[in-house]
Amino acid sequence: MTDAPVVSISSGSVRGRWRGASAAFLGIPFAQAPVGGLRFAAPVAPEPWEGVRDALEYGPTAQRGDKGVTLIPEPSIPGDATLNVNVFTPSPGSADAKLPVLVWIHGGGYVAGSPASPWYDGRAFNRDGIVTVSISYRLGFDGFGHIPGAPSNRGVRDWLAALEWVQANIAAFGGDPDRVTIAGQSAGGGAVLTLLGMPKAQHLFRAAWALSPAVADVGVERSRTLSAKLAHLAGVIPTVDGFRSVPESDLEKLQETAAAAPKGDPLGAVRSLIDEGLPWGPAIDGDLLTQTTLASLESGIGSDKPLVIGTTDDEFTMVLDDVKGRLRLLPAGLLLGRLLTDRDTRRSYLAANVVQRRKGTAAVLGRYVTDAIFRTGVVRVADARGDAPTYAYRFAWPSPTRGWALHCLDVPFWFDCLDADGVQAIAGDAPPRRLAAAVHGAAVSFIRDGDPDWPAWARHPGVTRVFGGPPEAPDVAADGYASVRPLVA
Template sequence: MVDTPYGAVRGRYERGVAVFRGIPYAAPPFGPRRFRPPEPPEPWDGVRDAGSFGPTAPKPPYSEAFAHYLSDPVVPGDDCLNLNVWTPEPGPAARLPVLVWLHGGALTRGSSAVPVYDGHAFARDGVVLVSLNYRLGVEGYGLFPDAPANPGLRDQLAALRWVHASIAAFGGDPDRITLAGQSAGAISIGALIAAPQAQGLVRRAVLQSGPPEAAERDKVRRMVRRLATRLKIPATAEAFAAVDRDLLLRTQAEVGRLSSPVLGGPAFGIVVDGDLVPRDPLEALTEGDAARDVDLLLGWTRDEYRLWLVPGGLMDHVDRLGPVALAGAMARCHCGHEVPRGYRALHPEARTAEIVGQLVTDHLLRRPLHRLADARPGSSYVYEFAWPSSLPDLGACHALELGFVFDTGDVPESRKLAGEGGPRELCDVMHGAWVRFAATGDPGWQSWDDSRPVRILGDGAPYTAHGPRDRELALWTADGAHESVPVGGAPPARGTELASAVRRLRRTMRARLH
């Protein structure tokens, strides 16, 4: 039993560590609180049982194509702003390092209840692991004229404040908090460590497969307007709050199929709001003084894009589209023909889909993470996860590394991506690096400097490569802005023609992922 600021909670001992699940860090975000910043939970009398995961935030299910690879359990209920704690030694005397986990899922899916994220191994190895739920989709990242922006990010900040104030009672050290996340979770971390309101709450940060970024406000507004048009309501928080929740989720799922990581499109995202996010997070972290004392561990997988293109057979279709797919990728990446031509010259045997995928991966992930590391030499560590899944065509895809990070490769949900036979040695290396980083700020290899060291974690022993992506990244200009023209003799795809090509590819991807 542990006392929190709002009441006592009772956990369970499981395999030698104490586990507390479903602890509320904020009040249920519905009724008059819907689309509003989080508020403290109501205190409770007696002892609250913390034996089960709390409700998950409202979210649509993954499409069948993605559900084949990704698990996303649903726990019903309104009290979805909750968190979980795994600790080897409850009590204020322990002062152990703390790792706070933010799940991914494109800010529309995911939860702390995904079995891959079980925190037992971290607690076993001396790190208090905290995972949490936050509002998703239009509930968490819709942009309305009558409600504050970024309520999902505000949820995460509220949870982080709860951890800072409460974790000592669970055996954690509030001065050694590492904020870690993957994909949308990592993007959220970039915004949080750059936020003035979060300064002093985090000592270290792990950004896996997600850079600091702010979405275009108009892009988010278009997503809300499309939802409003289908629902035949005004694009206001007041109108959305009156819509049946299940209908809203179904509509969100349908509208969301128009966007993709590869070709963009309207989507939910963190926006500059003049308050919690006063400026673009990447600019704040690279050009300003935000979080200068925060150590960084930055990583990606070698073949991120394969999780975006393999489901639904999209790899083969992108190959068939050829120049149309390349035109769409150039529009997505704001680059000219010389960039994909350079990739083709460097990788002459690569398929069109592989060129498209690497272009988008470098634009979305590697270039901004390199920029962040360049701004923080000496306190940044960079790695690439390069072990390929045993399942066909997935390679070292997005999210594959998570079973290795959490040492949960044996659970069925990890095997949906990894297949059978993930190497135990790689799990020890990957999980061990995160544990060491949370404890000491040093994952066990050379920090970033002018030689651009990247730790490669794949088959065989880990090794350090210096500038392994430099040839590709050198093809981009500093700002990445070029005239968008096609590759290799294809007729110019400008103006409406380019837009038509991009729409055609988006429609095809949407149909195949339905």
């Protein structure tokens, strides 16, 4: 394996690089650069090229600039050709290998994130006989904002175009287009659920895994209002030509202003996020998305596909760590009333979370935010899918450096990349490899066979695989999300 691997695909030939027993092909365009006349347009197939194209470096990312220290290291790479894929495979050029395929969609609240993270390298999945693809998509207003005269949900259309590229080309990398599993975390997990409930996406994959999914489902009126506000801030008419006249970097800054909550009321901002959701993301457009994701799943769309869905135990509890001393003497019920106004529901919720209450008021408020944004979604989705094969899990191992089983902590365990850059900061000096073997092993089993090896929710409502729980606790809980049920009822 000394010669660089070369693979022929629909638009030309690409040259990758061997890394031991597997190869990486990076920055392959699945669509033309969304600039000039293609800015705010639906993705357009790439122009064919002559000769062999090097695919040795990650391609440009839709995320721009230095985002500072983030929980997942996700670098920004400059350039226009942001619609690209990265393929990691143990069998390049072996069309008869027919290996199962994982397609990974990164998170970042639909406004940030990068497929070039070292955590998303498919090396461990390649070791286990799985071809892995990470995809990019347009972010923020460019990807999801409402523009009269422009196609809606451009970021969603990018997901579809990338998955269509996989269908057309993955056999050349040793993958089986009939055995594609989509997976993603946070906004990427929300993308997975959006695709699972989308009629036009059903032929593109056979299974789905959603880690800590953040579903947007932006309503029509909110989408239009945000776009009009952004146009006003930019000083342009809210049309394709108007928005194209504003530099991308200016729109990126202004979109934060347009979506910002009123200052001076941090709990009010949190309540707004809980009640209204993320400002940018997949929107109800009457075309690709005609109803909410939950309604789509409840109607039976995607019911033929197995789904694994779960969260970490304390996704966002960490955000209150800096003020836990000041909140320590304040009653949890009193402050929670600012976020959860129904008294009976609040009392039931506090009664169901006695263990968390012992950790202090900040822990209760943080857990509520986690539950309202993430963990209630697991129960709602699993219940909505009825008899469809749905498997729930929790990631309960607390970070030794951050103190919580927090947002993003499960990702390096899922990818089995505990030695990757940035893992030590969130998982400590000696993250448990047995836990990585369990989490990654479940992912491998699911991608191969459609079964993660624990009971399905439909047969035992509430049944949940718990990764990294206390030693005395069972690995499978009879009702692993019981503490959020007062919020779902």
